[in-house]
Amino acid sequence: MAGRTVKKDDKTKTWYFVLTCGKKENGQPRQFKKRGFKTKQEAQKAMLELEQSLTMGTYIQPNKILYKEYLLNQFLEDKMTKVKKQTLNTYRWIVEQHIIPTIGYVELTKLNPMMIQGLYNKLTKEQTLSDENIQKVHTLINDSLKKAERWGLIARNPAALVDRPKAVKKEITVWNVEEVRRFLKCAKKGGRYYIAFLLALTTGMRQGEILGLRWKDVDFESGCVRITQTLSSDGKELLPYTKTKSGSRTIDLPEETIIALKEHWLFIRREKEAKVYKDLDLVVCTELGTPTHKSNIRRVFKAIIKKADVPKIRFHDMRHTHATLLLLQGVNPKIVSERLGHADVRITLDTYSHLLPSMQKETALKFGKLLFEEDSED
Missing domain, CATH: 1.10.150.130 (Tyrosine recombinase, N-terminal domain)
Structure with a gap:
């Protein structure tokens, strides 16, 4: 049986309630008291809500945890x-x-x-x-x-x-073929990080994947690389690749990238012989063989962009550039998805949906030529 009392405090001119409901572990009546209500109705409503939560077992003991x-x-x-x-x-x-x-x-x-x-x-x-x-x-x-x-x-x-905040999809900024060529021409003169930029543009690998790539994962004979680990975002750890099942993958390379990798391997071998070297088998590394910090890559990247006079983009946008150029060439989105390591081709299609209208038009023109070009010659 519950005991309910609602009274006005003559000193503070506010209302309070006292609710007696149930018993403590020692058998004494369990009493709840709360002050500070502006009106009697507010105090009564709060008391009834408390009583209901106690009855239904949803009452939470007040705590001061921040x-x-x-x-x-x-x-x-x-x-x-x-x-x-x-x-x-x-x-x-x-x-x-x-x-x-x-x-x-x-x-x-x-x-x-x-x-x-x-x-x-x-x-x-x-x-x-x-x-x-x-x-x-x-x-x-x-x-x-x-x-x-x-x-x-x-x-x-x-x-x-609370509604989940909306995300406005931002337009992806990429380079065209001519801009890619200008950038790579300048990057080749810029030293040790050229190979990182080349891999980004010709494979679509993520930055962490490039900085975590080992020579044992480069197959010169088959002309491909295997993605098996990544460099952590803070640059301190090399982590086994577990982003998605599709994240750990094999990517075929253009002949030019294979040649560049062979030249870079010779460059790294000379560095190993010349000084104290921490051999982590990394393709992209510092002069001492240690992992390359992303901020160093970013600094060089920005400098080459300025020198090559190409639009400013992020390192990650070279991945978008790779995918965009492939799709514009008519490469099957499933193949592009596999190269990028997307878990589902739908991610690829959603990310690059802005390309679909122009691809549709080009497809229609090619299909028209396939069917009717011979007739037009007659």
Whole structure:
């Protein structure tokens, strides 16, 4: 039997309630008291909601855990056993740099949809993160609060009431054939990283895959490379390739790339003989044989772009350039997908959907010539 009392505090001029419901472990009545309501109706409503949650078994004992403490000490600790180190580092970066500063100091039980939506609005307005990364922020918040709900730390997940932020698909910037040739001509004069740029443009490999490529994964006889490991985003670890089943793959090379690799192998062999060398069998490496940091590649890349007088693009856009040039040549999207290491050809088609209209037109013209060219000659 529940005992309910709603009264006004003459000192503060606010209302409070006292609810007696159930018993403690020692057999004494279990009593709940809450103050600070502006009206009697507000106090009565809160008391009835509390009583209902107690009856239904959905009541969560109030706690003072900050969202920050829960994310760092429980949620991310739990993730350590479930995701790769590189993925965990990305999660930690998002949490520490973009979630905690805005809502990390709110008590876990006091987080609400408006606060979470406010964070998304702030990130979108500041434009410090891409649309895709803001979506990752939402995924992390939703995942963490879903787990907090399962663990009984909150009554319900407030992120479930917030819409996933939209990502506006940005137009891909790529080079045409002439721009590729100009860039490679300048890059060849630029030294040791020419091979990295050549591999990016002629294979579509990701930057981490290029920087993690070993000589034992280069098959000169068959003219191909095998993708078996990648360099971590911080440049400190060489990791077995487990991005997707299709990520670990074999890519056939143009004859020119095979020749360039042979020349680069001779260059690396001379470096090994000339000084103290840490031999990790890497194709792209420093003078001492250690992994190349991405910032060094990026710096050289920007300098060559300026010298070659070609449009500014990111290193990753050379991968897009490779795929675009293949598709414009009429190469089957399934083959392009396999070279890129996409898990599904639909990813390839979605990424390069902007090319489809021109490809359709070209296909129609070729098909017309195939059927009617002979008739026109008669």
